[in-house]
Amino acid sequence: MIAIIDYGAGNIKSLQFALDKLGKPSKLTMDPEEIKQADSIILPGVGAFKDAMEALQRYQLDSLLKDEAANGKPILGICLGMQLFYEFSEENGGCAGLGLLTGSVNRISDSVKVPHMGWNILTANQDNSLFDQLGKEPYVYFVHSYAVDRLAEDTLIASAEYGGRVPAIVQDKNITGMQFHPEKSGEIGITLLKNYEELIS
Template sequence: MIAIIDYGAGNIKSLQFALTKQNMDSELTTDPKVIKNSKAIILPGVGAFNDAMEALNKLGLIEVLKHEAAAGKPMLGICLGMQLFYETSYEDGMWNGLGLLRGEVSRISNSVKVPHMGWNTLTQEKESPWFTKITDSAYVYFVHSYAVSSFQEETLLGSTDYGGKIPAIVQKGNITGIQFHPEKSGATGLQLLQNFGEMIS
């Protein structure tokens, strides 16, 4: 069972529906016991960085997530969830994230329309099981105004170009972040979720 962290940051029913379509069992939860007993964790999210961190803190989930990450459990952050994995965000101030990945989150360049909203290509930066049956430059669906701006280069699996190179998929060990919405990305998104399922099974 995959634990989807249900902390009030976005419509996660569509994500659960997409997982069910791929025959992947999941549960929307904030219960530390359920999270600890899961085989993998998905941290979704839309909205403001600090609001999300405050919600996780109020639910007592920050230490739970850090503990499970340190124990080697597969964790997937989607959109804002990916950004929360990093050390610092400069969204309306300066805020601490979970610190599971080294780096920072900043506003997308003003040289392009913000938010970055709609379909864009996913460039594969290196080979990975994440890209099984995924063609290079496949289109995926983005909605975000902030993006990872500094990161460890070796963690970059996939990128997109929007006012410069934006990390679209990052991975370090058991921690993976995806900036776009796989559940809104058609057949490519479903294949990515299926690949995740095969990696954790």
């Protein structure tokens, strides 16, 4: 079972629908025992970094996620969920994140329209089975105003271009992040979720 963290920071029905399409049972939950018993965890998220961190802290899910990550459980962060993995975001005057990945989050360059909202091409930065069956120039759907701008380069799996490089997929051992919304990215998104599930199974 996949535990989707239901902490009020994301439209998660479309994510659950995408997993159902793949035949992957999932449950929206904030219950610590259900999260501990799950085979893997998805941390979704839209909205403000600080609000999301405060919600995780309020329900003591921040420490639980750190413990599960340390225990080697696969965790996937989507959009804001990916950003929360990092050490710090400058949004709203600055806020510490979960610190599961090394790096920080900053606002997208004002040289382009912000928020970044729409379809962009994924470019592979290294070989990874997540790219299996995606074809040439796969398009995925982004909605965000902030992006990771400092990270360990060996964790960067794929990027997009929007006012500079936007890390789009990151991975470090059992921690994977997708800045875009795979559940809103059509067949490419479904294939990415399928590849991810196969990778961690």
